Amino acid sequence: MRLVIWTDRAGWRRASHIRDGDPDTAAERGVPVPMPDIGLLDCEEVKREINNHLVDQRLFSWRDVQRQQTGVTNAAKSAIVRRVVQLYKEVKHE
Numbered sequence: 001m002r003l004v005i006w007t008d009r010a011g012w013r014r015a016s017h018i019r020d021g022d023p024d025t026a027a028e029r030g031v032p033v034p035m036p037d038i039g040l041l042d043c044e045e046v047k048r049e050i051n052n053h054l055v056d057q058r059l060f061s062w063r064d065v066q067r068q069q070t071g072v073t074n075a076a077k078s079a080i081v082r083r084v085v086q087l088y089k090e091v092k093h094e
Contacts, residue, residue: 004030036087041080049079 001017004027008014016030053075059065065072 001031003033034091036084036091038084038087040087041083046079046083050075053078 002020003015004018004024005013005015006024006027008028014027015033015035016027017033018024018026018030022030054060054071057068057071057075059068059071059075
């Protein structure tokens with residue numbers, strides 16, 4: 001078996017295992033690699049947390065962001081990373 005990365009019709013990258021002799025085009029019919037469903041992220045909650053972090057860091061304007069260059073990155077990371085990690089923990093692996 002070999003791993004093939006492919007893109008579905010909706011533009012999402014997927015990973016599947018297919019037989020060694022099968023062409024890459026067989027990936028859609030292969031054995032899917034279990035991954036977290038990013039669609040389960042609560043986008044409203046993520047947006048609210050990013051907003052609140054930006055306000056707490058007083059990042060109101062482009063000038064503020066230039067002065068504190070890691071502020072936007074930190075806001076996004078604090079809102080997203082732990083949620084994505086939690087999704088990975090919840091994936092059932094065989």
